[in-house]
Amino acid sequence: MLYITNEILCAYLVYKTIDHAIYQPKLLGSYCFVRSSLRDYMQNHFINDSIYISLCSFTNIDACQHIHNQTFLFRLHWFPGLTSELNNLVRAFTYAIHTRRKFLVDDQYWNYGSFASFFNVTKGHFSPWLPASSYCSQRQFIHLINYQENGTKNVPAHLTTSRSSDGGFTYLSRLMALHERGNDTIAVRRLVVDYLWESLNNETRCFIDRHLSAMQIDTISYGMHIRRGDKATEAKLFAASDYVAGVEFFMKQQSQTNSKIRIFVASDQSNVIDELRKLKPNWEFVQLPEQKKGSSGHDQTSFNRLPEHIKIEAGREMLTELKILSRVKYVVCTFSSNVCRFLQVLRKQDVETVLSLDVQWYPQ
Template identity: 35%
Template sequence: MVGWFKILKLIPLLFLPIAFYLFHNQSYFYSIVSIEQKCPCSFDSIASCQASRNPKRTLMYIIWGKGGYCSEMNQLLLAFAYSVWSKRHFIIDARQWNYGNFSHYFHVPSMNYFPYSNRTYLGKNNNENELIDHAQTTRTGNILNRFWIASLKVQSLEKIRYVTHYLWKSLTNETLKFIEEHRIKRLPKTYIGIHVRKGDKLIKEAREIPLMEYITLIEAMVKRKKKIRHIFVASDDHTVIGQLRRLRPRWHFVGIDRRKHRKTDTTGHYQKNFDQLSEKDKIFETRLFMTEMQMLIDAKYVLCGMSSNVCRFIQLLRHQNPATLISLDYKWRST
């Protein structure tokens, strides 16, 4: 009896190494909590649910075909999170997508178009939607407003992050190879990533964030973390990195030189110009953009503006604690 008592006293000591590891790896702890406690099911159950060839209940998201990449992806992921919450098989109708075939970027064979004749648009409340076996939604008109109301229960960073990680893990081999070939290598693990949005976003939707606001914030971070001196710059305007180098010539700014690759504007993204490219050029530029996003995912810290869909999408893609991404304007929102 005394022997068993001694063994029981030792059990709490076995948990000390685990507690120590989690304390010093908060982003790991955050991802485990968000997956296992705050979400309705596991990655495996999502995969098995989506693999069904004859789903009894479905939700189809119809891609609009005129929006930007991250704008459409943020809406699509909200629909995906809603489908998991409502226990539906998720389907994507990407026939109108202005970025090409969905399978060019993601290897998700179950997400194809199913032409159910009795498909109905989502209603305003979940009691009504529960009666719909084969529902659909999109991002235009009052349909978007109805979808927004119906999906209120999944409009959280944790739940949408959950399905975003699942989708990003399904990148095609061609896309993964492209990202590996074009990403910037030999950067320390503690580099800072910044995203600077220019182009058509600034015409009506958002204010331009002065580069000195990025500089001021980085200086404050450098004072606390003196080893952080490498900054990866992602921007749709190739002149931004030169401006930053002139502002702080001693800092090490790096970025992917889009002038070597782009077939359209290099001083800001204009969606109408992109939409006129050939499919081949669209796929190349989209994968180049996804390479920049992967660089931001891997950064120790990210500075950007949540007025941009890119910043909101990057927050979803990252596995690190949300506090490691800092917005220079708005707070994160689901779409």
């Protein structure tokens, strides 16, 4: 009898579903940027988008991603952390759905390499590239801020923005404020993140599943995300004892007296788990094995200098930590951290099951 292990199955799936968008776009495709509005926007009139536009909604994002002649292109930035840029991407994706546009992603300058290293670009319909024969004749992208400043009545068919010094993303934030209202914002974003997460490529998905199985995730009720490193330049850092107090707060809510609990710890600092074990020797603190983290925490500037394959590995580890934290019952973290804010959206549980030690959740 032939036995197929998870590793063999994953290797087969990765081989069979290689995303050809990784290899083709920069050789066989092109798209354009223009800095001011044009009189006429060239469109493919042989494609009728009306059905997909009418069906496009947060409960049918796939219909939005089949629209051809109305798009919104998000250009990934070269510097920020993974979840920082994912939070921005989700906000841009949300805007695209609100305005019934197909959402596209440009990763040419992304510090984590190819978007397709994590996501199946073809499955999610995220690629901005057209066949070489089309070049700029079909899609010419207007920068969001230029369109808004010009005040033209003709809405451009194709818009673009990014986190950059020209203020384009700041303007998008002002536009999105019209749609963002408390927990309704989280509910809407959860639909967007669900679609994004379903677009994970098989290599990333297998990486995550392998660790979830090894961690025995169903035996873990609590999670912590403890950010140190360069976060000290942006927000107050909290002691390990503050995170312990957060878990005790949830235990008290549940009238839990059992001191033998398992807690998953995600942190950018290698020795934080030792601090926790000294504080609570009866609690079992666990983390991903074989992570290469220093005692001083994450520094984004230094991280960006690393080889691409190391950054991809670290990115998959971060996505794995997020998945584990999304599955546990209760989480203690800080919403000043992009990781914690993205986690609140990724979780499908009551928002009150996440305790922030500092600020309230906010959509930026």
